[in-house]
Amino acid sequence: MATESPEQFDQVDWNDLSRSGRFDLSINSIGMLVTALPLALLGVYDWRFVGDRTATFEFVGLDRTLETVDFLFIFTLLLAFWYLVLPLYQNPRRTRYYWKEFKRNRPAVVSLGWLGIVFVGGIVGPLVMNAPQQELLIAYQPPVFTSVVDTTPATCVGEVINGRCHGTWQHPLGTTNAGRDVFTMIVYGMTISMQIAFITTTIVATVGITFGTLSAYAGGWVDEIMMRFTDIILSFPTFLMFLLILYIYGAGLGMFIVVFSLFAWGGTARYVRSKSLSISEEEFIKSSRISGASTYQVIRGHVVPNVASSIITQLTLLIPGFLLYEAQLAFLGIGDSTVPSWGQLIAAGRSDLSFAPWIVLAPGIVLFLTILAFNFLGDALLDALNPEAEAENA
Amino acid sequence: MPSDQLLEVEDLTTTFGTDDGTLTAVDGVDFDVDTGETVCIVGESGSGKTVATESITRIIKTPPGEIEGTVRYKGRDLLAMPESELRDIRGNEIAHIFQNPQEAMNHCYTVGWQITEALQIHQDVSDEEARAKAVDLMDRVGIANASARFDDYPHEFSGGQKQRVMIAMALVGDPDLLIADEPTTALDVTVQAQILRLLDELQEEFDMGVLFVTHDLGVVAEIADRIVVMYAGKVMERGGVLDIFDHPAHPYTQQLLECLPEFGGTTVGGIPGTLPDPHDPPDGCRFAPRCEYAEGACRAGEQPEEIEVSPGQRVSCVHYRPGMDPSVVRNDNFEPVGGDGAADGEGGVSRADD
Amino acid sequence: MTEPLLSVRDLKKHYPIRKGIFNRQVGAARAVDGISFDIERGETLGLVGESGCGKSTAASSVIRLEEPTAGEVVFNGNGRENATRNADGTHPNDVTAFDDEELKAFRRGAQMVFQDPSSSFDPRMSIGNAVGELLKIHGMSDRYRRRAIVEDLLERVGLSGNDFDRYPHEFSGGQKQRIALARALVLNPDLIIADEPVSALDVSIQAEILSLIDDLQEEFGLSLLFISHDMSVIRQICDRVAVMYLGEIVEIGPVGEIFTDPQHPYTEALLSSIPTPDPRASVGGIELKGTVPSPTNPPSGCRFHTRCHRVIQPEGVDVDQDDWRGLLNFRESVATGRVDIEQVRESLTAGGEEPTDRAIQAELREEFDIGDSIGDEDLEEAFTESVRLLLDGNAERAGQFLEERVTTPCAQTVPERTVHSPDHESACLRHEGRASAEPNPADD
Numbered sequence A: 001m002a003t004e005s006p007e008q009f010d011q012v013d014w015n016d017l018s019r020s021g022r023f024d025l026s027i028n029s030i031g032m033l034v035t036a037l038p039l040a041l042l043g044v045y046d047w048r049f050v051g052d053r054t055a056t057f058e059f060v061g062l063d064r065t066l067e068t069v070d071f072l073f074i075f076t077l078l079l080a081f082w083y084l085v086l087p088l089y090q091n092p093r094r095t096r097y098y099w100k101e102f103k104r105n106r107p108a109v110v111s112l113g114w115l116g117i118v119f120v121g122g123i124v125g126p127l128v129m130n131a132p133q134q135e136l137l138i139a140y141q142p143p144v145f146t147s148v149v150d151t152t153p154a155t156c157v158g159e160v161i162n163g164r165c166h167g168t169w170q171h172p173l174g175t176t177n178a179g180r181d182v183f184t185m186i187v188y189g190m191t192i193s194m195q196i197a198f199i200t201t202t203i204v205a206t207v208g209i210t211f212g213t214l215s216a217y218a219g220g221w222v223d224e225i226m227m228r229f230t231d232i233i234l235s236f237p238t239f240l241m242f243l244l245i246l247y248i249y250g251a252g253l254g255m256f257i258v259v260f261s262l263f264a265w266g267g268t269a270r271y272v273r274s275k276s277l278s279i280s281e282e283e284f285i286k287s288s289r290i291s292g293a294s295t296y297q298v299i300r301g302h303v304v305p306n307v308a309s310s311i312i313t314q315l316t317l318l319i320p321g322f323l324l325y326e327a328q329l330a331f332l333g334i335g336d337s338t339v340p341s342w343g344q345l346i347a348a349g350r351s352d353l354s355f356a357p358w359i360v361l362a363p364g365i366v367l368f369l370t371i372l373a374f375n376f377l378g379d380a381l382l383d384a385l386n387p388e389a390e391a392e393n394a
Numbered sequence B: 001m002p003s004d005q006l007l008e009v010e011d012l013t014t015t016f017g018t019d020d021g022t023l024t025a026v027d028g029v030d031f032d033v034d035t036g037e038t039v040c041i042v043g044e045s046g047s048g049k050t051v052a053t054e055s056i057t058r059i060i061k062t063p064p065g066e067i068e069g070t071v072r073y074k075g076r077d078l079l080a081m082p083e084s085e086l087r088d089i090r091g092n093e094i095a096h097i098f099q100n101p102q103e104a105m106n107h108c109y110t111v112g113w114q115i116t117e118a119l120q121i122h123q124d125v126s127d128e129e130a131r132a133k134a135v136d137l138m139d140r141v142g143i144a145n146a147s148a149r150f151d152d153y154p155h156e157f158s159g160g161q162k163q164r165v166m167i168a169m170a171l172v173g174d175p176d177l178l179i180a181d182e183p184t185t186a187l188d189v190t191v192q193a194q195i196l197r198l199l200d201e202l203q204e205e206f207d208m209g210v211l212f213v214t215h216d217l218g219v220v221a222e223i224a225d226r227i228v229v230m231y232a233g234k235v236m237e238r239g240g241v242l243d244i245f246d247h248p249a250h251p252y253t254q255q256l257l258e259c260l261p262e263f264g265g266t267t268v269g270g271i272p273g274t275l276p277d278p279h280d281p282p283d284g285c286r287f288a289p290r291c292e293y294a295e296g297a298c299r300a301g302e303q304p305e306e307i308e309v310s311p312g313q314r315v316s317c318v319h320y321r322p323g324m325d326p327s328v329v330r331n332d333n334f335e336p337v338g339g340d341g342a343a344d345g346e347g348g349v350s351r352a353d354d
Numbered sequence C: 001m002t003e004p005l006l007s008v009r010d011l012k013k014h015y016p017i018r019k020g021i022f023n024r025q026v027g028a029a030r031a032v033d034g035i036s037f038d039i040e041r042g043e044t045l046g047l048v049g050e051s052g053c054g055k056s057t058a059a060s061s062v063i064r065l066e067e068p069t070a071g072e073v074v075f076n077g078n079g080r081e082n083a084t085r086n087a088d089g090t091h092p093n094d095v096t097a098f099d100d101e102e103l104k105a106f107r108r109g110a111q112m113v114f115q116d117p118s119s120s121f122d123p124r125m126s127i128g129n130a131v132g133e134l135l136k137i138h139g140m141s142d143r144y145r146r147r148a149i150v151e152d153l154l155e156r157v158g159l160s161g162n163d164f165d166r167y168p169h170e171f172s173g174g175q176k177q178r179i180a181l182a183r184a185l186v187l188n189p190d191l192i193i194a195d196e197p198v199s200a201l202d203v204s205i206q207a208e209i210l211s212l213i214d215d216l217q218e219e220f221g222l223s224l225l226f227i228s229h230d231m232s233v234i235r236q237i238c239d240r241v242a243v244m245y246l247g248e249i250v251e252i253g254p255v256g257e258i259f260t261d262p263q264h265p266y267t268e269a270l271l272s273s274i275p276t277p278d279p280r281a282s283v284g285g286i287e288l289k290g291t292v293p294s295p296t297n298p299p300s301g302c303r304f305h306t307r308c309h310r311v312i313q314p315e316g317v318d319v320d321q322d323d324w325r326g327l328l329n330f331r332e333s334v335a336t337g338r339v340d341i342e343q344v345r346e347s348l349t350a351g352g353e354e355p356t357d358r359a360i361q362a363e364l365r366e367e368f369d370i371g372d373s374i375g376d377e378d379l380e381e382a383f384t385e386s387v388r389l390l391l392d393g394n395a396e397r398a399g400q401f402l403e404e405r406v407t408t409p410c411a412q413t414v415p416e417r418t419v420h421s422p423d424h425e426s427a428c429l430r431h432e433g434r435a436s437a438e439p440n441p442a443d444d
């Protein structure tokens, strides 16, 4: 039998092999299926069998509720794990190479660290910290190491020295006008920011890549129609659309994410299309076709990975836009005020800016840093994910 | 020092700062070019031959590059010259043509426009005059019906015609020195023959010195007067074209020649091994790791000094040192199969037992 | 009689040229226009020609990377030996008629190596996976088995098994071409089509790759279709060679014969353009002027007649061959309106006073390499008359006039294939029955 070692290419009995099963899922896909299935079941269960007011995990005695957005978020996290993190682990050589390239960009490394904090804070924070409660008595506590005139807070938690109320570690970033702890609110805001970042990216990437490659490979009038549709999407007044939906259905974070990301993939799709077209001219695509790969295999195996790494930068740079958008809407008061986002926090503190600036400044700075970090990251990724550019200088 | 040489390059060293340390592309190289002669720099890719020629007019980006040494052009040191002065020489008195005409042209402008622009940068001529001159140049480099093609865009030209246009552009300043970097490598053999013939004619017409960079010894044989063989940033051997082809002295040159089908071709199968890492070149002779005649003396110290083996032919190999026996590396089998290889006049020819 | 491994008959690939809002087809670029050849088992056939002659298109049509317009490609490898023609004349092994299933199986029998080592690998796939991909596509789902096979193969092409996980950018051009060979080999094909596999490499590396190809071919009994523009490379590796010009094969024969005794003028010209590593030989030989004409509108008769240095003179004419070539070039230029008499006048004026008609005529003679007097009264008169017409500004008439008066059989008759020796054929009128009328025996 040909299966004896040492294995050699000219001893393979192809007639034997090609009749064998060809359904062959990668580890990644299996993992994705295995983990996404319970999530889907849970989702269905939550949607059909659990009352509006009951917590999702009532059945195990946990008082936790998952919103639609949470389901989506977990789903995107799974995707990211199986198709982004795991492959990095599976291809240590490439990962090391990327990391070596990436490392050169110091600000980007710092940014990555910061985003890591925001990410972990966003995931773990809400699990270990109680949601900030309204406690009017301790409103307007100043952040630690600072002090305010002791007439500002209702009662001062910390020491009062010389008529000034000093901040304490109990509320390291002070409290809001309702006595909520600003630090806790910021951590909860991290969750929101991460949800926005992950879900929008996933939606934009999925729709954009699918649309772009399909359009590129279909060609002819299909391509024509798809691209004109993209033009419409690109010129669509998303904001007005959002306002309209807002007035009809009310605003929610989910609504925001879905509406904005569903109208944001136009540029991505266009880019993907032109990129796919140029990639499909490459000789390695020809050689893949000659090897007998079907069009689907070629797209899935070569076009998408090459397109994906070149749009990662674009996607990374899209996220700050969404975060800012959310903050702006919240600031303008158009948005769901129950969502503990940074924007809402800033909006809540804006009238107290003159005597309690920390309520605006703390989340403002965090937002600013996060947006900056995404921008740095995008730049660094552009350089790191481009092995060809490197080869040329060598 | 008499400066009758058109170009004298002395101790040229070009390094690049990279993440993995300093990369020495050209390491103390000397050569010169006289008016009206063609000097070929021969080497594999990675030998530093292109960097060496681009260092002459400093078209290498600095940083990361760093160029040291002297490059005297008509007695003036180009490397010490301020950029503004150099710009007058570059593209005017010293012209460059490159391997890939596609990339060297701007696709948004007509070919004629690009030639006239090159012309007007260096000469104060009216538009009409410039046009007339450009048409004339296109005509001279063999573009049929030049005036009609003046307004065509680069994509309307074939590869060979583009290279002709590039040559026309290089000629605008009546250059005294033409640096041609693999100008025919990207072209078909038939077109290559056309371009080589054209360069030959133009050299005579303009009385230029030509510095020609190539990896192809077949091309070298057609046009060179003198040859400089480079390997890993160093000169291995230099000499007149007949000397080098008839009795190559350096093992590397011999192996390069053996790669040609006319010298035995496939039986040898190229030169085993790869170029040394330019970040960390080996001690002693750069070619030692791939050299079948290498011995202890080859692996220590610096690249061996150049030793004159026949008038004008110098070779950097320890076996030619006084007291050594050059017959170890000498090999009298060098002549094209069926060709009329001249007799090897050098003494000490070993019985070819390889 | 053994059947050839690959047998190509009358293969055509035309690219339609469409214009206007309705995308109407207004013509076709006849990139490959009816070529036929056979490749025996274990044989290497070279396909040589200038860029634009259609050799790469021929390759991609044979392997069905592009759909051929017409013709038949019979592939008898891959366990499909000894098939006989169907009743309706079609061949069961005709690649052009394969369905998807058969085509996929055919891929195991025929693979390809491309020219550009830098773009022939996916920059985001380790080279081991790039080679193993083929195994996977053809149903080998056991990744350890794939790895073992690929590692073994990488060693056979002169790399190391540890290179499996490295990425294309970590390799030099020559190494990538080795990997490309490994990829082409991994399915154990009978035929490999190599499209200029060494022309992007240094000469020293070319020699390495060529000898590797040679070794592999011997070891695995491969057949090779080797495409190149470089005759010297062809000589090193091929058994037989087919010379292509403008979509047609003009000469085909054993390498030795083609190199020592080329029959077609185009082959002669190609051979003489090889740079010889003999510094004493001057730049010279037969100069092939101009470029390959457009395949959209190929020249009539023999397609090479616009550039042929041996183009035949009509019966009864016997002039210097260079003058004759020059005259034909002149005719061609005038007929296509590419002679700009005003420009000639201008450039002469630049050198002094207004040129006389005589000076212009002399200038034209110079430009087209026509001697001071053509040794034939009729032709001489035709030339002077056409120049006079040109000077009168009657370019169109001049063109017509020349076309009437200066004619060559090469532009009128399509040459048939002449057999010189078994296996050696060429298509040139000089060899046909009329060949005896060849006006001037080689005097170049």
Ligand code: SF4
Binding pocket: B250, B251, B252, B285, B286, B287, B288, B289, B291, B292, B293, B294, B295, B298, B304, B316, B317, B318, B319
């Ligand atoms: S010096 Fe030594 S290693 Fe260098 S070429 Fe001569 S023999 Fe070879």
Ligand code: SF4
Binding pocket: C264, C265, C266, C302, C303, C304, C305, C306, C308, C309, C310, C311, C312, C410, C415, C427, C428, C429, C430
């Ligand atoms: S048929 Fe005429 S034009 Fe064609 S190759 Fe023969 S001689 Fe030349």
